[in-house]
Amino acid sequence: MVAVSAQEAAPVVAKAEVRGLNFYYSDFHALKAIDMPVYEKKVTALIGPSGCGKSTFLRSFNRMHDLYPGNRYEGEIRLFPDDVNVLAPGVDPIEVRMRISMVFQKPNPFPKSIYENVAYGLRVRGESRRVTLNEKVEEALRSAALWEEVKERLQEPAFNLSGGQQQRLCIARALATDPEILLFDEPTSALDPIATASIEELIHDLKNKVTIVIVTHNMQQAARVSDYTAYMYLGELIEFGVTDEIFIKPKKKETEDYITGRFG
Amino acid sequence: MSAVAPGAATSMPSEAMSVRLARRRSRIVGERIIEAVLFVAALVSVFTTVGIVYILVKESVVFFEEVPFWDFLTDTQWTPLFDDAHFGIMVLLSGTLTSSAVALSIAIPLGTIIAIYLSEFAPFAVREVAKPFLELLGGVPTIIYGYFALLFVTPLLQKIYPELPGFNLLAAGIVMGIMIIPYVSSISEDAMRAVPMSLREGSYAMGATRFQTAVKVVVPAAISGIASAYILGISRAVGETMILAVAAGMQPNLTFNPLEPAATITAYIVQVALGDLPHGSIGYQTIFAAGLTLMLFTLACNIGGHVLRKSFREAY
Structure with missing residues (x-):
């Protein structure tokens, strides 16, 4: 309770607000009437058993579902301060992805040099000034705690890096464009424990700069890195709250069963 | 018991x-x-x-x-059946290189663009219809392409450029390029489709458009397969016989100008092999030397392709 009030002492501002979100893969109703805030410069964890829709939910934020035919959104994800519904049909998904970056389950560096991987998002946005690129690439690599390891070999292929380094490179790539929200889709599930620890530490440091939403199937990870936790089951949001409360005294019995390992 | x-x-x-x-x-x-x-x-x-x-x-x-090896490489005439016989393979090789260059300058860009379209842009239904039609192009007998070049493409080109002779490397090369398109596009497309979806998603998630994703991520990731497609296209172009024999003429001619008629190595072999040269005569032996040259050339292409593939191979 002390921890909770300490957190609430800082002003908490909503960065995004999910309202009545339904999502359909063709006929399959994957997300059911989700309402949830995402707080600015906080880490929000989405937890739940496999198939509960947590990744589907995460991928709605940057409209990744638009890449495949037959998918349909209903409801709103409003992004603040400009109060725009990112799911509105009139909103260009590319515009949305310019503001909301994503880090994937498996490290997916492009077949390019370390430098060009990080510069990718800037180049896509039309940036070609060498000085700006150099500056941004270094800044992003520093933020991703990778600069010291790669500064001597920026022109080497990204595939030469280890799995953990590749994932930090993907984080640097996502950070280079100064996103407002950073989405993590089980970012450590393909990594060993040491690499996992360094990514978790990084997420902890990054929340001073950016709003983070992370999907994880590892409850200890959710407890370690997040400020808020949402428990999902069968496409529904069962419970949302401050992480400590969710883990110490959840309000709903289903949440407690899942967290204590009686289920899932 | x-x-x-x-x-x-x-x-x-x-x-x-x-x-x-x-x-x-x-x-x-x-x-x-x-x-x-x-x-x-x-x-x-x-x-x-x-x-x-x-x-x-x-x-x-x-x-x-x-015939001294040096003369074979440097002589600028190819007249094996004349009294004053010359055996300069460069004469035939120039025809082969020129017609192949014309063919590849059509097949490689078009084949690559078609592959990018089919792999990254075409809706499922379009791809299912377009692919078999495209592969049909590679199944047309080359003799038909040859007459197509001679009787349709050359007259068409003559409307633009009236001085163009009836036999020329340009028409043959263009038609050969059309024939090679499916080889280039089919293998390139397979290579691009083998690029994992996670790489494309990574690119889209950075705010890239479809075109940026295709050109900046998918093509570089598939470059080893695309390079093999090009190499196969080169081998096909260098080894193609019938189109050239029919549409480019049989006259040995040391030229790199596609507007002229010229014999290629393959066209020459056909010409001699169909003639009634006595076995063991020098004219008869020339086709083996020409064949060996052709074979070494395609072998070099294949080795080059292998090296390229190795050096570009990417682990996803």
């Missing part, structure tokens, strides 16, 4: 064992036979290749006993 009974009792298990052993032996023998058959089948292809190279080299050695 009582003496037999214990004997039978002890022989029973060993009999069962020997049956099992015999079964195992026959299984092992059976597998050996299958292995041998497969090995022989594999050997056939190796022996064929070795046999072809052997004949080419053997007959070429006879040729090079009469």
Whole structure:
């Protein structure tokens, strides 16, 4: 309770607000009437058993579902301060992805040099000034705690890096464009424990700069890195709250069963 | 009887064992036979290749006993059947290189663009219809392409450029390029489709458009497969015979100008092989030297392609 009030002492501002979100893969109703805030410069964890829709939910934020035919959104994800519904049909998904970056389950560096991987998002946005690129690439690599390891070999292929380094490179790539929200889709599930620890530490440091939403199937990870936790089951949001409360005294019995390992 | 009974009792298990052993032996023998058959089948292809190279080299050695190797490479005339015989392979090679260059300048850009479209942009239904049609292009007999070049493309080009001769490398090269498009596009498309979806998603998630994703991520990721497609296209162009024999003329001509008629290595071989040259004459030997040149050329392409593939191979 002390921890909770300490957190609430800082002003908490909503960065995004999910309202009545339904999502359909063709006929399959994957997300059911989700309402949830995402707080600015906080880490929000989405937890739940496999198939509960947590990744589907995460991928709605940057409209990744638009890449495949037959998918349909209903409801709103409003992004603040400009109060725009990112799911509105009139909103260009590319515009949305310019503001909301994503880090994937498996490290997916492009077949390019370390430098060009990080510069990718800037180049896509039309940036070609060498000085700006150099500056941004270094800044992003520093933020991703990778600069010291790669500064001597920026022109080497990204595939030469280890799995953990590749994932930090993907984080640097996502950070280079100064996103407002950073989405993590089980970012450590393909990594060993040491690499996992360094990514978790990084997420902890990054929340001073950016709003983070992370999907994880590892409850200890959710407890370690997040400020808020949402428990999902069968496409529904069962419970949302401050992480400590969710883990110490959840309000709903289903949440407690899942967290204590009686289920899932 | 009582003496037999214990004997039978002890022989029973060993009999069962020997049956099992015999079964195992026959299984092992059976597998050996299958292995041998497969090995022989594999050997056939190796022996064929070795046999072809052997004949080419053997007959070429006879040729090079009469014609100095240096003259073969540097002479600027190819007149093996004249009294004043000259054997400059450059003359034929120039025709081959020029027609191949024309063909590849059509097949590589178009094939790549088609592959990018089919792999990254085309809706499922379009791809399912377009691909078989495209592959049909590669199945048209080359003699038909040859007449298409001679009787349709050349007259068409003559409307733009009236001085164009009836036989020319340009029309033959253009049609050859059209024929090669499906080889380039089909293999390139397979390579691009093999690029994992996670790479494309990574690019889209950075705010890239479809076109940026295709050109900046998918093509570089598939570059080794695309390079092999190009190499195959080059081999096809260099080895193509019928289109050139029909539409480019049979006149040896040292030129790199596609507007002129010229014989290629392959067209020359056809011409001589169909003629009634006596076996063992120098004119007859030339086709082996020309064939060896052609083979070395395609071999170099294949080795080059292999090296390219190795150096570009990316682990996803």
